[in-house]
Amino acid sequence: MIYDIRLVISYSYDRPAAGGRNLLRLLPADLPGVQRVIRSALTVRPDPLEQTRFTDFFGTEVASVALPAGATSVEFEARARVERLAPTPVLDISAPLADLPAELFELRDLGRGAPHHFLGASPRIAPVDEITAFARAAVRGATGTAAAVRALGRAIHAAMRFDPQATTVDTPPLDAFRRREGVCQDFAQVMIAGLRGLGVPAAYVSGFLRTVPPPGQARLEGADAMHAWVRAWCGRQTGWIDYDPTNACLAGEDHVVVGHGRDYGDVAPVTGVLRIAGGQTSRQAVDMVALPGAARPPRPSR
């Protein structure tokens, strides 16, 4: 499936801002075997004083921009044409949960793909007893880790209500869990906390979700902004699987990845604030449209 993606994040200020520096993680990643970037471009308004790029620890492309002082509005626009490949079906030959600690202990790796980065507490997501207990109940009876991941994802989807007004970007996972509501970020963070509590390394994935559903199908939740889901490590044999708890499905052809990290902080679309004196408002708009004529893939399994 080939998509055209357009993302606009804009800020407007009551009084001219003093300038500053931002890191942007907005463009789809080129991931061999998963997705292919045909073209992509980032536009910053007003014109930045400086713009450089680097790749962060987890492999996400980051643009670093320095903005001039005096702007009353700032706009970041990302455009990309991306081919998302059909995922290969997951055969559940994953290790039982009980075997993960031993597998992890044997894995002597600190590289970007190593599961060790995603097991302990990260700045925004620490395992907490309350969510761990919920997770333990949800995965009872699951034979392998991959089955446990799906079981927990379904349980969170069933327990939590999608509500864009309920939480903010800084709501801790335990708060969202107790309220049983939130947006994709909250669903993902609760699931990650649960998985880490069970001893399953889990990462936070930032990306895009198809906004216009195929004919006859419902629109997916969370499509009007950037999307977030979960990447879980299921043992050496199976490796990583991507699961979207907001929609209770494996992330598949409808999901386009920007990057992943330990939590939102590692992949936040925009990092850094401008020094401003007055108030500000921000807006985010996303379009992810399948190119006409492209073949219809099977729906990802639910």
Add this chain to the structure above:
Amino acid sequence: MDAALRPPPDLPPLLAGYRPPPGASDELLDPQGRVRPVWRGLLAHLAGLDVADLAARFHRGDQYLRDAGVFFRAISENGSAERDWPFSHIPVLIDETDWAQIGVGLIQRADLLERVMADLYGPARLIAQGHLPPALVAENPEWLRPMVGVAPRGGHYLHFLAFEIGRGPDGTWWVLGDRTQAPSGAGFALENRVATTRVFSEFYPGARVQRLAGFFGAFRQALMDLRAEPDSRVGILTPGPLTDTYFEHAYIARYLGFMLLQGEDLTVEGGRLMVRTVAGLRPISVLWRRLDAAWADPLELDPASRLGTPGLIGALRQGSVTMVNALGSGVLETRALLAFLPAIARAMTGQDLILPNIATWWCGQAAERKHVAAHPERMVVSPALSTRQPFDEATVPLDPEDPGLGAWLARQGPRLVAQEAVTLSTTPAQIEGRLVPRPMSLRVFLLRTAQGWQIMPGGFARIGRTADPTAIAMQKGGAAADVWIVSDRPVATPTLLPATTAPYQRPRPGVLPSRAADNLFWLGRYVERAEGTMRLLRARNARLAEAGEGAAPLFAVVDPLLAGQGVDPAEGIPQGLLDTLGRATASAGQVRDRFSPDGWSALADLDKTAHRFATRVSPGDDAARALGKLLRKLSGFAGLVQDNMYRFLGWRFLELGRYIERAGAAAQWLAILADPDAPEGALDLAVEVGDSVMTHRRRFALTTSRDTVVDLLALDPANPRAIRFQVEGIHDQMRHLPGVDQDGPPADLHRAVLRLQTRLATSTPASLTTEVLWDTAARVAGLSDRLTEAWLR
């Protein structure tokens, strides 16, 4: 005869009852109870002093630290409070030969830590080869992912290290912990040395104690050598006055002559790190970092940090700045690392550690856990990833009687380390007139120079509060003592002055960071505001004492002025005045490295006295007299600024602050008190508040008129209290500010000052109406804003 060679004296009375606890070694006495040779000279000296003499000497040391303004900021539950840095007067004496041995061991350790650092931020072979469990690194908040793969400019991650060491019962030294991130204490070591030499002023010069100045000279040179290009600078990066070691940062910055910077002083432009100065951005390429790494860059590290510099890591990635030490070096302080270092040393260098570290077991491994559970009586446990002082308050002994111990250890496993509950050596401390043995550990400093690691010949000793020599007892706190490395030959006395044959050249003044200038400017404003408030209050209280409520009409015009400054005249020494003094002290505290200790003491004394008065002074005559005393103390401060402060740029901003505040305030109170409708006595009050009673009497008649008062207090260019005098002063100072010599001060500011000058030069008392005076006050406030815009941002 040389003091050090004199035969051992009888133990002085001071030492009666000095009995080291069993099972510990003692620095002063050997196992047979004889005084060790290195101590004999000092003991002989002490034996010759009577109790009163000794007390007077100790007092001299304390006095020095107080006068120098040494403080240790203890964060208490109800906010932060400054308290004196506790000082133990008797130094710890160590023989030069022993010290050299310690140096060999610590240099080996420093080299090893550098290699471990390079590996953890590079290929991570220690993980791949199984020498370190990946979880200890991956879950470690001090291991900074943005720094992985960022090679340090110049090739080295570590430049300045500290080690906490202690001596075991058998006399051998152990490493208790490594300080690799931003070791503190070098400045305190220096201060303690000065204080100790005040105590032992006759003995010290001949005592063959190795001097510290050479080490600090080498330190200064090493940092200068790390610069990228000769025009770039070296700075010390501090979290600011709220941190517990800020005094040390300011002290060492002043001692070494480096800029003391906070994160907001820095910015990144084109990949280079720059300092915001009053003369614009200036490059800086070496930062001695006293700020924990997590706070250094809110863009890539902790986003909540307000202490950092956005883009700093980008500058490091581009190799434009050297950090002393590299960001991320805190990972080497991880307590659990001590469990693996002995094997890592063998694997990386083929050698055993010369100085062992204390036995440590990481409880994430089954065999180690079993060992710990089997030997709980000699163990303490603490968080595995802790980077705090060894044996901090999170360290607890294991309970051998606890039947659930094994299960608990298994459950907590990877989160815990167990360490041997070591016993430290004791050293003499003076308590209630006698010397008693107290446990001690040493902090030792190592510096990387072009010639290799150099050890500071000294350091500081932490002296335990109780006689209990187990290391864990150090949790109860204690004091700090100087450490003397004693030679058997006379020692050289280096100074920081370079030996040179080139003709003398006066060094160019350094750059002034905008934030420092801003604080000096506001220090000037707040001090002047306090003075103005005091004069107004004193005059009001005097009226109250003379006329009581008969002066009510006058109060009706004065009180709104005071209220505008948050001052309630019903209080003897109002809280609003104390607040202004507090702001002055806080501004001065931000620039302690640029501010003389005398000036600081004068300000602190004023603040303290005002607070004392506030508790007991009542309005009226009592308050008037108390305010008189405060005004005299304040003029002492002003005198120090005027007479002693070097006429560098910072002084100009301080003066500008005073001029602007005085001009603005005078315009306001003159507008009210010289208003044609003002109540009777208002003009006299104005002359008094303007501190011009004598002048008015001499120049005019005994009685005041609006003309005489406005002329004297607004228009007279010879009266240092007149508004015109302030505006002339502003003009003078501004001509010396950076950027002015090319094309004049920022044009609109210059025009604004000229307009005010013209107004005051051409006005008559009659044309300087109340409206014009109010307008003048507003224009002066505008000058402050424009000045801030031009230089202080």
